[in-house]
Amino acid sequence: xxxxxxxxxxxxxxxxxxxxxxxxxxxxxxxxxxxxxxxxxxxxxxxxxxxxxxxxxxxxxxxxxxxxxxxxxxxxxxxxxxx
Numbered sequence: 001x002x003x004x005x006x007x008x009x010x011x012x013x014x015x016x017x018x019x020x021x022x023x024x025x026x027x028x029x030x031x032x033x034x035x036x037x038x039x040x041x042x043x044x045x046x047x048x049x050x051x052x053x054x055x056x057x058x059x060x061x062x063x064x065x066x067x068x069x070x071x072x073x074x075x076x077x078x079x080x081x082x083x
Contacts, residue, residue, distance in 0.1 A: 004023075004024055009063055018061075020035075030076075030080045039061055043059065044059050
């Protein structure tokens, strides 16, 4: 796996921060990876009404201030995607 680190939450002081990566060699297409805070039980229950969640998935929270990093990750994934 070759991950490209995009960045961490700009308002945190270091470790244990929400973060974003792109796996540019994943096939058939690149994937985005997110580290965030685990959603609480009430939030998870609300999300489950819209989309069932298997054991291999998680619901995480990322602060909106990370939108520029998420955009950068999306752009990197799109550039890496050979269609």
